[in-house]
Structures are given as structure tokens and as C-alpha cells.
Amino acid sequence: QKEVEQDPGPLSVPEGAIVSLNCTYSNSAFQYFMWYRQYSRKGPELLMYTYSSGNKEDGRFTAQVDKSSKYISLFIRDSQPSDSATYLCAMSLNQAGTALIFGKGTTLSVSS
């Protein structure tokens, strides 16, 4: 079993839809959870950062972490064509200086 599992998709939705992206993980010691967005042939861009369990909202994006289920989610409301990208979940054990463990990424396509 891989440390971080993420359905690669692709996921296609119409503009305005609510998108749900998910990752599961096996290591209960992970404490920091992140979502990155990566456009084709570009470096990942940090979208959301969460420590431990709970929800975090930023504009149209909401990140949820359920440590008891080892499950994290990213919701995108009112999706736009510009949201079309690959979304990578990532997590780490502890504080700064620790390498991130990435999911495989989910490719999202939002059609207008």
C-alpha cells in the first residue's frame, strides 16, 4: 500500500459545479496536509495548508482533514475553466525541513 493514495482521474465537470478531490493515507503520524495545484509543465503552487484535523476555507476552496479516517479532501465551489489543472495532495510528518509525500495528483477539467 502506498503512503498516499489519490485517484488520478481525469475528472471532468461543467463550469459552476462543486468539485470534490480526495486523498487517503496510511501513516497516522502525518500532521501537516497540503493541496497544490499544478498547471501543465509548471511547478506546483500551494493552495491550502492545514495542520491536524479540521476545516479550512479560502475563497472558493475548502480543505478538510479527518485524521481518524486518514482522509483529506479539497472542495472547489463554483468551479471555473481556469481551475483546470492537476491537484496534488501532500503531507508531512512534522515541522519545517521535512520532505513532503505527494499523492499522484488528480487531473481536473472544467468546461465552459
Next chain:
Amino acid sequence: GAVVSQHPSRVICKSGTSVKIECRSLDFQATTMFWYRQFPKQSLMLMATSNEGSKATYEQGVEKDKFLINHASLTLSTLTVTSAHPEDSSFYICSAAVTGGRNEQFFGPGTRLTVL
């Protein structure tokens, strides 16, 4: 803020040659930089962790003599792919962790290496 640059963005080289990739944190100091490799439709795979002023820590299966990493200052780390072969063709991405902060890593735009 928190901008990371990489140079070059794209490089094509002949088999057997060496290629150097630079990673710079432009507006912050990064005690730790990471080097990742990403193959098409795959996730980022950590190659090595680089701390300023010390030897890099390589992940299992990554040849340290082939992928030379130098982290000479708090804003610059370099990755040199020595004696490159076609199987080394990939997208190489660096990230920098903010010194003293939470584990928030900022990624460079990546370098696409093609070895002929």
C-alpha cells in the same frame, strides 16, 4: 513573496554530458531545499534533501554520485546530473522551505531535461 526560481527552464543535451540546474529562493532564506523528479502523469518523487552548508540526504535508489547537489548559500541550491542518459529525461523541480517557519514549501517552476 516566497518566490522560487529555477534555471534553465528547459535543457536538451547529448547522452554522456552533464547538466547543472539552479534553484534560487528570491525573497526569503531557505535552510532546506528539496529536489524532486516528476515523470509524465506521475507524482513528484523526492530525490534528495539539501541543507545549507552540509551534504545532501538522498532517497533510497537515487545515486548520489550521479545527481550532485550543492547548497552553498541560503538562497541557492544546484543539482548536477552527471553523465546524463535518456532515462534521466524528466521534469526536475526544486522546493524551498521557509527558515524557522511551518513546513510550507514553495516550488520552483521546474526544469524539463531531455537527454538525446
